[in-house]
Amino acid sequence: MFFNSLAFAVFLPIVFFLYWFVFNKTKSTQNALLIIASYYFYSCWDWRFLFLLVFSTFLDYYTGIQIEKGKSENSRKFWFWLSILVNLGFLGIFKYYNFFAVSFSQLLSSVGLKASPILLEVILPVGISFYTFHGLSYVIDIYYKRIKAEYNFVDYSLFVSYFPLLVAGPIERATHLLPQVKVKREFNFQTAKEGVYQIIWGLVKKVIIADTCATYANAIFDNYTSMNSFSLILGAIYFAFQIYGDFSGYSDIALGVSKLFGLDLLRNFNYPYFSRDIAEFWRRWHISLSSWFRDYLYIPLGGSKGGLWMKIRNTFIIFLVSGFWHGANWTYVVWGFINAVYFLPLLLSNSNRNNMGEIQLKFNFDSLKILLSILYTFSLTCLAWVFFRAKTISDAVQYLKRIITSKNFSFQYLDNERYSYEMLLLIVIFVLVEWNNRKKVEPISGRMSTVKAVLAIMAIMAFGTFSDYKEFIYFQF
Structure with a gap:
């Protein structure tokens, strides 16, 4: 679903109406609706990659809590590097694996060696570079004690998957967006x-x-x-x-x-x-x-x-x-x-x-x-x-x-x-x-x-x- 499509022109007013007139009682209902809308928005490209988004969200949510709770520096480092390596690993596999495989094969061919790289027949999950960086900044900030871990999974999920920024940014910071999703919003006409x-x-x-x-x-x-x-x-x-x-x-x-x-x-x-x-x-x-x-x-x-x-x-x-x-x-x-x-x-x-x-x-x-x-x-x-x-x-x-x-x-x-x-x-x-x-x-x-x-x-x-x-x-x- 694209911002400049008929589907979005129908989707946005529906979500807007539900948000302010049906799910407007509490912050929790507002956030729940936006998460459902965001997941639907993302699944319109390829619903299978929705599982990757959910997994990435849960990984950083859980590791963030473990980093904050860590009783030793080794424990904190373990969960920190687990999040970093898994996030970059997914990004590397989906976005860069074929590039490195082909480049290495070409390098071998340039010196007279034959190589037949095994390539992955997968498409690039839309927005993976953006929501991966959302999660990375969150975990890094917790590790360096710039912010506290978020214990409300719904609030954190909305921070990562909020549909206006999900597929092409801007790359948000937890210090900026999370405080906003943790309070009930009131409609302001202006x-x-x-x-x-x-x-x-x-x-x-x-x-x-x-x-x-x-x-x-x-x-x-x-x-x-x-x-x-x-x-x-x-x-x-x-x-x-x-x-x-x-x-x-x-x-x-x-x-x-x-x-x-x-x-x-x-x-x-x-x-x-x-x-x-x-x-x-x-x-x-x-x-x-x-x-x-x-x-x-x-x-x-x-x-x-x-x-x-x-x-x-x-x-x-x-x-x-x-x-x-x-x-x-x-x-x-x-x-x-x-x-x-x-x-x-x-x-x-x-x-x-x-x-x-x-x-x-x-x-x-x-x-x-x-x-x-x-x-x-x-x-x-x-x-x-x-x-x-x-x-x-x-x-x-x-x-x-x-x-x-x-x-x-x-x-x-x-x-x-x-x-x-x-x-x-x-x-x-x-x-x-x-x-x-x-x-x-x-x-x-x-x-x-x-x-x-x-x-x-x-x-x-x-x-x-x-x-x-x-x-x-x-x-x-």
């Missing part, structure tokens, strides 16, 4: 209204921006050998807006849906394409994942407090692991490596936290420098996105090589494809709207919010329908 507006804006990003850009990006990437330099540059830009509209659109819908039930989720995007350097970009893009790796990997490794080589090592580890988290393909690893290379000069010069404040533009030279730095950062990001989008490293290299060697900047693709100029105009309008709303959490708010919402709905219906929906990119991760 919060629900904001949630509806955020859902609408998320659908605008997904249906109008992401899905439309996908058509053009796919056409260029799939036929890059026949495209000229300008067309290939356009392809990278189209994909940049496709993945942003797709993933930030999902996050907006998730946050909006959650507001309908009186729960607040972590913000996952903060206008990342207006970043002035790569460090700022990663503070604004997929915030819940970036902060997760910072808190549970980068800082435990020593962060940037050690010597020069420790700083370099930790920077590359966090970006490589982040890239590998996205998928079992060397293209994601290279994408992470490129971003580490981008980030390293800022870290070594202690300038990675220079751009912490909001952007203020005036008619002066400093503002011109800011705009150029934003354009430069966006260009670097688009270059890295080529590896993220390409099927193989070779394809990505050839794609970039052809941009340089083609030396043809005519409007080849624009002239051959229908509505190409209109698409570019749409992107420009979207960027201007985003710029105007960059200090807002919900863009459809303030004056004439109802009119803006109606116009947005009309635009969504013009660009797509609930019966012709496209899957969100991050569902594959």
Whole structure:
């Protein structure tokens, strides 16, 4: 079941009605309903993987209690590592086993040895990377005594399986979400209204921006050998807006849906394409994942407090692991490596936290420098996105090589494809709207919010329908 599908358009109002008018007596009934709804939501993909979600939930619930109760450090470590290894084991088997098996076979073949790897004929359980990280952060926080273990299984189950964030985040923390599910929620019309507006804006990003850009990006990437330099540059830009509209659109819908039930989720995007350097970009893009790796990997490794080589090592580890988290393909690893290379000069010069404040533009030279730095950062990001989008490293290299060697900047693709100029105009309008709303959490708010919402709905219906929906990119991760 997708957020942009007819099934969800029916599912959400039913759950909303039951939640506030039937199961609204106590916190326990509210949570029980949301768990049932979440399990149904998840089983719509493949009901068999529901057992994996339940097992993962029970594992971390039980080991968390055992860690807290442990009378010795050895006992606490045993339950801690049991949870970590089992969680990562499931993730490794379902997501990475075939990748490692094929890669090892190719390595043996390169030195003249034959190998026939045994591959698993299984599909990737949707959302496994996200709910695994929910559980890992919970267990790690208990082990380091940052939080207490949760003894109410229903409350903990809802924290892990809450359907708005279940399949593509944001990656929640127990410190943020668990306290909310442990108290009864009261209906707030204004919060629900904001949630509806955020859902609408998320659908605008997904249906109008992401899905439309996908058509053009796919056409260029799939036929890059026949495209000229300008067309290939356009392809990278189209994909940049496709993945942003797709993933930030999902996050907006998730946050909006959650507001309908009186729960607040972590913000996952903060206008990342207006970043002035790569460090700022990663503070604004997929915030819940970036902060997760910072808190549970980068800082435990020593962060940037050690010597020069420790700083370099930790920077590359966090970006490589982040890239590998996205998928079992060397293209994601290279994408992470490129971003580490981008980030390293800022870290070594202690300038990675220079751009912490909001952007203020005036008619002066400093503002011109800011705009150029934003354009430069966006260009670097688009270059890295080529590896993220390409099927193989070779394809990505050839794609970039052809941009340089083609030396043809005519409007080849624009002239051959229908509505190409209109698409570019749409992107420009979207960027201007985003710029105007960059200090807002919900863009459809303030004056004439109802009119803006109606116009947005009309635009969504013009660009797509609930019966012709496209899957969100991050569902594959």
